[in-house]
Amino acid sequence: MKYLMLVCVDPALDQADAGTDAGTDGEVPIETWVAETDAAGTRVLGDRVRPAADATTVRIRGGRLLVTDGPFGETKEQIAGFDVLDCRDLDHALEIAARHPMARHGYLELRPFWVE
Amino acid sequence: MSDPAARDAVTAAFRDGWATVVATLIRVTGDWALAEECAQDAFEAALRHWPVDGVPHRPGAWLTVAARNRALDRLRRSTTEAAKLQELALLSEPADGLADGAAGGVDDDRLRLIFTCCHPALAPEGRVALTLRTVGGLAVPEIARAFLVGEATMAQRLVRARRKIRNAGIPFRVPPEHQLPERTAAVLAVVYLLFNAGYTVADGVAPIRGELTAEAVRLARLLARLLPDDPEVQGLLALLLLTEARRPARLGAEGEPVVLEEQDRARWDAAAIAEGVAVLDRPDG
Numbered sequence: 001m002k003y004l005m006l007v008c009v010d011p012a013l014d015q016a017d018a019g020t021d022a023g024t025d026g027e028v029p030i031e032t033w034v035a036e037t038d039a040a041g042t043r044v045l046g047d048r049v050r051p052a053a054d055a056t057t058v059r060i061r062g063g064r065l066l067v068t069d070g071p072f073g074e075t076k077e078q079i080a081g082f083d084v085l086d087c088r089d090l091d092h093a094l095e096i097a098a099r100h101p102m103a104r105h106g107y108l109e110l111r112p113f114w115v116e
Numbered sequence: 117m118s119d120p121a122a123r124d125a126v127t128a129a130f131r132d133g134w135a136t137v138v139a140t141l142i143r144v145t146g147d148w149a150l151a152e153e154c155a156q157d158a159f160e161a162a163l164r165h166w167p168v169d170g171v172p173h174r175p176g177a178w179l180t181v182a183a184r185n186r187a188l189d190r191l192r193r194s195t196t197e198a199a200k201l202q203e204l205a206l207l208s209e210p211a212d213g214l215a216d217g218a219a220g221g222v223d224d225d226r227l228r229l230i231f232t233c234c235h236p237a238l239a240p241e242g243r244v245a246l247t248l249r250t251v252g253g254l255a256v257p258e259i260a261r262a263f264l265v266g267e268a269t270m271a272q273r274l275v276r277a278r279r280k281i282r283n284a285g286i287p288f289r290v291p292p293e294h295q296l297p298e299r300t301a302a303v304l305a306v307v308y309l310l311f312n313a314g315y316t317v318a319d320g321v322a323p324i325r326g327e328l329t330a331e332a333v334r335l336a337r338l339l340a341r342l343l344p345d346d347p348e349v350q351g352l353l354a355l356l357l358l359t360e361a362r363r364p365a366r367l368g369a370e371g372e373p374v375v376l377e378e379q380d381r382a383r384w385d386a387a388a389i390a391e392g393v394a395v396l397d398r399p400d401g
Contacts, residue, residue, distance in 0.1 A: 001285040089287035090237055091295070112284050 002113040003093045007081040010106040046083030122167035129175040134253035139225035145202040148278040158183035227290045234303040242277035252331045307335050357392030361385040
């Protein structure tokens with residue numbers, strides 16, 4: 001199954017801490033996570049994205065195209081990146097997500113791909 | 117065979133076999149709704165046939181095969197590709213894998229069912245509802261009444277939980293060793309919550325609530341048998357048994373709570389106390 005994994009920043013956490021846990025509680029650097037998941041064929045695609053300030057939202061309401069500055073949500077949480085994972089099942093995806101460093105410094109949202 | 121005896125046999129088979137029949141069909145077809153409907157049909161067929169033909173030698177196997185045949189009927193009438201694949205899976209499943217008595221198979225299927233119903237990716241109220249429906253075999257109206265919500269709300273909750281299992285790819289399995297302690301804790305939380313829901317309300321809906329505590333004890337017993345080496349599981353079973361034992365004496369004639377010192381101990385359930393103490397006394401427990 002394919003999952004879109006959204007990598008989100010938690011503004012309540014100090015991002016300066018990111019990476020400082022490395023090695024102490026099993027945290028691995030992002031480079032390791034990418035290398036591992038790429039080697040296993042689990043990560044289909046992934047990248048970082050520019051912050052919410054650079055986001056543009058598109059919608060059509062009442063037949064009119066509305067293009068607005070900013071992200072679709074009012075939330076302070078921001079999507080920092082994404083990965084497309086190809087996993088056996090949700091438990092497999094959960095393990096991959098839990099190993100991502102942002103599981104500690106933000107959070108990860110897993111969205112299964114739509115299949116008919 | 118007389119009618120009441122056959123009925124008792126069906127009731128007993130339901131208690132012992134419902135979860136097994138459902139779990140086996142889910143494992144083979146991957147379709148939760150189909151599994152539940154066909155299990156339901158199989159028990160209804162038993163109510164019709166057993167009084168006439170007698171209770172089969174192996175009731176569990178009879179029920180599983182009846183449910184499988186029902187599922188095959190339904191799948192054959194469907195034309196989707198998914199249905200064809202499910203049909204093939206059912207046909208290629210060896211009879212031993214479907215019937216009871218296959219080495220470890222029955223227990224494995226039931227454990228898979230419990231762990232999947234209590235998967236942390238499901239909403240907590242969905243876990244509880246699904247466990248009662250799928251493992252416990254309670255009907256939707258019963259579950260709705262026990263949790264004081266409308267039937268439509270409860271039915272919707274179940275639909276949502278089953279849909280999430282399918283769409284999010286929640287696997288039907290016992291978690292691997294390294295995830296087991298965490299996931300077992302999630303299962304125990306559901307059992308404990310069930311028990312509490314039954315224990316805390318005193319009046320009005322008491323009979324149904326009593327069923328909830330009994331169901332929680334039954335689940336804890338099943339888990340204790342399936343996971344004999346887990347001290348947390350044994351501990352929860354003992355706790356529930358010893359608490360449940362005092363239930364008959366908890367309330368006075370007016371439904372008022374009676375403090376422990378003043379309870380009529382003759383009304384405590386001696387058998388439940390003995391069972392609970394025995395669980396605690398187990399050398400490895």
